[in-house]
Amino acid sequence: MLKSYLISSSRKSSGKTVISMGLCSVIKSLDKSLSVFKKGPDYIDPLWLSKAAKTNCYNLDFYTMTHSEIRNLYKLVTQKSNITLIEGNKGLFDGISLDGSDSNAALAKLLKSEVILVIDCGGMTRGIAPLLAGYKSFDNKIKYKGVIMNNIAGDRHEGKIISAISEYTNLDVLGSVHKNAKLDIMEQHLGLEPIFLKTNANKIIKSISSVIKSSINVECLLNPRVKKRQTFKSVKMQIKNNSYNLKIGIAKDSAFGFYYADDIDKFKSYGVTIKYFNTLKDKSLPDVDGIFIGGGFPEIVADRLSKNISMKKSIKLFVESGKPLYAECGGLMYLSKAIKYKSKTYSMVGLINGEVNMLKKPVGRGYVDIMITKKHPWMKTDQLVKAHEFHYSKIKINEKYNYAYKVKRGYGINNKSDGIMYKNLLASYTHIRDTQKSRWIKNFLSFVEDSKIKE
Incomplete structure (x- = not known):
């Protein structure tokens, strides 16, 4: 069965890329059939995700691709996989179009992926509840896997956040990543520096992976209660490729x-x-x-x-x-x-x-x-x-x-x-x-x- 997750957030710079990289690395070490995607035209994040997942990362982009192209590429890449991670860009409902037709949420619906929300909880306690409730009610066609809390100040802060989520929402908490100076520095530079400029890329990924492994319940992503593989209609494209002796x-x-x-x-x-x-x-x-x-x-x-x-x-x-x-x-x-x-x-x-x-x-x-x-x-x-x-x-x-x-x-x-x-x-x-x-x-x-x- 294919488990498909789109990792998004409420806004950009929420720690989504570092967490996505860590999840790719941890899941790859436990499950060899992993497919990875990045929403949008970006080159840098896919290179890091590819390195962490030890497999190619493919871009899914509403601006340059039709819906059928996105579905067909997704189907082609995931045909031998049993878990897929898609890193979104910016916030879940953000995009160029006012109607949200090019948003992360639209991509999740198109590919029937469950959404994992990464929330930067810095300076926040009970206020996380109305934020999540708003996301849940804004589009009831979105299926949420749960929430990953990022930038947690300590155990007391974590307890308050979890209590608010449990009391006022029906979303599962998948994990909490405590404030970490090293992760903050990595997040700042990952989006600016491509992996081919880094001689210590493996060390960076290993450090991130170690934090994520101890902070997030990865097992619930690998073995969810799913009865059947999700399916969607795809338009079969007949493309006859010439052969070039070049x-x-x-x-x-x-x-x-x-x-x-x-x-x-x-x-x-x-x-x-x-x-x-x-x-x-x-x-x-x-x-x-x-x-x-x-x-x-x-x-x-x-x-x-x-x-x-x-x-x-x-x-x-x-x-x-x-x-x-x-x-x-x-x-x-x-x-x-x-x-x-x-x-x-x-x-x-x-x-x-x-x-x-x-x-x-x-x-x-x-x-x-x-x-x-x-x-x-x-x-x-x-x-x-x-x-x-x-x-x-x-x-x-x-x-x-x-x-x-x-x-x-x-x-x-x-x-x-x-x-x-x-x-x-x-x-x-x-x-x-x-x-x-x-x-x-x-x-x-x-x-x-x-x-x-x-x-």
Whole structure:
């Protein structure tokens, strides 16, 4: 039987990510058939969840995916699982739409998942009762598994909270996590620093797991009183994947690591051979037909990137010879002439005639709508693509380029355009996901194949 839980909260920064990681780690150690998901377009949390669960974490996103796509991906990933954890984003009923159609609650209903509420109880006692009662009455179609109390000051505080919940609600208390300075620090940094920048990731996860194991009744999640496996209607999508005899190089190291798990699966489903390369350590590119450099934090390791001159030359020669390269956000930054970070300037690949400057506040943050221009080398013209961006940098362009996208919502490169093109290079701040409305991987592979034939 499949046990499906969506972990949410009353608001963001309630300790949900740390608790989700701890649960993933503990449950994985007890039950090998665990599936993990993250709501929204985020890259960082899924990487941590994936590490904790020792399995891929997949994104479920109402903005870029249809309901049928969400159900189908969920069904595909969970078909051999008997427990699923979905970490929500922000509060249970929060979202872009006023009607809540893109909220965590909507996702829980769509997938028939029980909700686990993580509540930050700092400075709260009896007041937790009306808060929970309000959540229960706001949407009676939500099924709650129970509550995890976070930021508990001590045993006396815990007793008052439990008494209030027991007296005024019918929700079960699944556990209580006491105030812990180390967990607070971890929570603050987890959402800001990807796992590929952490050399002590396993130690962090082990520490979190130890706290969660002693604080939460995990057994009640593994063995609930469920009579049958929940089912839901899914629309069977007939997608005939072409087979491409191609080798695609993907940058994967401490600078670049933002890739959707299902996008990587999609590359493999087309018969592509993926060759990962390290922009910091490898001297040159592997023998490949096309390159994909995703997002990351190149500014953090800019000094090391700058010093790997042979790799920079290898990438530049690859593009100058007419071979295809697609880059997103951090990849765009790496392909520029230089990155300015903390008053220092570091030379980069130099394919794009422009310098990147890191700022203290986000330049582009959130969902974007982009229109494909007729200049785009491998996507259908006038197609509207829903995607997202998250960057603290701006690039100052020193020459005129054609752009692949018109920005309808978001910022992109200059608040109106995104997707710099040079020869068979396309680099943008926008992160695009392969979905029903945007089959970018198939289009990119077809373009790589055509380019290979023309050589």
